[in-house]
Structures are given as structure tokens and as C-alpha cells.
Amino acid sequence: MTLDFNDDRTYTKDVALKNVRYALFDPKKLRDDVVSAEFLDMVAAFVLMDHFDPNRPRYKIIDAVDMVSLDIKLNEIMDAANENCKKVGYRIMPMEDAISEITGIAIPSDAPYPMYVGTNPERILGASILMYETYLEDLAAQIEDDLCIAPSSIHEVLIFPLSLVQPSKIIEIVRDVNRTVVLPQEKLSDSVYIYRRGTHAISQATLKNPDDSTCEQND
Incomplete structure (x- = not known):
């Protein structure tokens, strides 16, 4: 499946789970179909990181359609995002x-x-x-x-x-x-x-x- 990076690369479930992370957003800036949860007055959402060009990392906010298309369960993406954030670090x-x-x-x-x-x-x-x-x-x-x-x-x-x-x-x-x-x-x-x-x-x-x-x- 292609997740709107405007190219022809395909992201499988395994690739998505290896590159998904948590990100914080203003809830007013997200569409209703984005998979998210409240965090203080913000929302935490899942994003797919893309490092095809190392000088220009990009991301795609994951929505409900992406979850269904890739057959990703909520507990799977939560665990993967948490693990990936910890691995990259802050x-x-x-x-x-x-x-x-x-x-x-x-x-x-x-x-x-x-x-x-x-x-x-x-x-x-x-x-x-x-x-x-x-x-x-x-x-x-x-x-x-x-x-x-x-x-x-x-x-x-x-x-x-x-x-x-x-x-x-x-x-x-x-x-x-x-x-x-x-x-x-x-x-x-x-x-x-x-x-x-x-x-x-x-x-x-x-x-x-x-x-x-x-x-x-x-x-």
C-alpha cells in the first residue's frame, strides 16, 4: 500500500511498524479519521517516518484507512510506536x-x-x-x-x-x-x-x- 508520500513506494505492515512513532499535534489541525488519543490539551497520533532522502525526513500521519489497509491492530501500533520512539531517543x-x-x-x-x-x-x-x-x-x-x-x-x-x-x-x-x-x-x-x-x-x-x-x- 502507498501512504501518500507522492511516490510509488509501497509500505507493508512490517515496514510501517518498523517506522511508526508517536507525535504530538494540535487537535484542531488533525482530521477526524486520524487515530489519536488526548494528551493534556494536545493529541498523540501515530506517524510513519520516511528516511528515503536522509537530508529530508518526511512523515505521514496514520489514519483509520491506513490501519485497515495494512491490517494493523491498535495494540500492535502502540507497542511499535513506543519502542521506536525509545530506540531513536530524545x-x-x-x-x-x-x-x-x-x-x-x-x-x-x-x-x-x-x-x-x-x-x-x-x-x-x-x-x-x-x-x-x-x-x-x-x-x-x-x-x-x-x-x-x-x-x-x-x-x-x-x-x-x-x-x-x-x-x-x-x-x-x-x-x-x-x-x-x-x-x-x-x-x-x-x-x-x-x-x-x-x-x-x-x-x-x-x-x-x-x-x-x-x-x-x-x-
Whole structure:
């Protein structure tokens, strides 16, 4: 079966299961027939990754028709996506290191507080790191702080030490970036998320009022 990569390659069930992963999306951006589940105010969906051109990885969001055509059961694709995400892995790195990696130029850190980027090695659909708590736990333990997490797109998240930032300001930045910088199809959420070391849980931040700099957890 061909899954809309606009070429004549055929994807069998085995090939699909070897290349399927989880990805997070804005629920308003997905069709109703996409196989997905709620995750906070986002949705987790299955995507088929395509690396035919190593310099231009592509993905196809799997829908119900694909599942039936390839005779893939829900438990099969869930297990395969989880295993593949773990195999590829994720990374959290200081912002200046992430920029240097892309540009090849050493960037000095002059930010008023540490900022980190969380994504996968390919930087494609890497915001799904939010589904794998161990990476957040490791960073929180390293910096000895809870985390304030801002989705910059479906491909990556920005992470801040919670004690050093005002969540209301981070929400304002996220919303402005989504309006002016992020492509509509790559927008993930206008929300900010809090990871608490004590409970090992991630939740959506709720501000008590627009001027409030503290946030509560929505369980």
C-alpha cells in the first residue's frame, strides 16, 4: 500500500511498524479519521517516518484507512510506536548548544536564566519528548528545580527552571511566537506545562489571572 508520500513506494505492515512513532499535534489541525488519543490539551497520533532522502525526513500521519489497509491492530501500533520512539531517543540540551549545533558557530550564553531545548536527534516531531517523563526527570534532578515547558512547535519544546521564570510571561511569549513565527501546520499549543519533581507528573499550567506569575496544576 502507498501512504501518500507522492511516490510509488509501497509500505507493508512490517515496514510501517518498523517506522511508526508517536507525535504530538494540535487537535484542531488533525482530521477526524486520524487515530489519536488526548494528551493534556494536545493529541498523540501515530506517524510513519520516511528516511528515503536522509537530508529530508518526511512523515505521514496514520489514519483509520491506513490501519485497515495494512491490517494493523491498535495494540500492535502502540507497542511499535513506543519502542521506536525509545530506540531513536530524545535529547535535552542548553539553548546555546542547540543553536551552535545548527549553525556551527559557538554561541555564548547571555540569557538571564538557563534555557533548554528538548527534541529528538532528527529534530522532527521531537515535541513528543513530553510523553517520556524520564528525560524531564533527569533534567529536573540535574538542575534541582521543577520545570516550565513551552512547546515551540510540533518539533521541539523549550524548558526553563520553574523557580527562575514567570509562567505568565512564558505563556505570553509562546502565544506571540505561535502567531508570528511558527507555521500554522507546525503549531502545537498556546499552553505552558509544569513538570513537578515531587510527583513526577506533567500538567498544563493554569494562571489565576492574567497578571499572575504563579501557576497551578491541572491534573
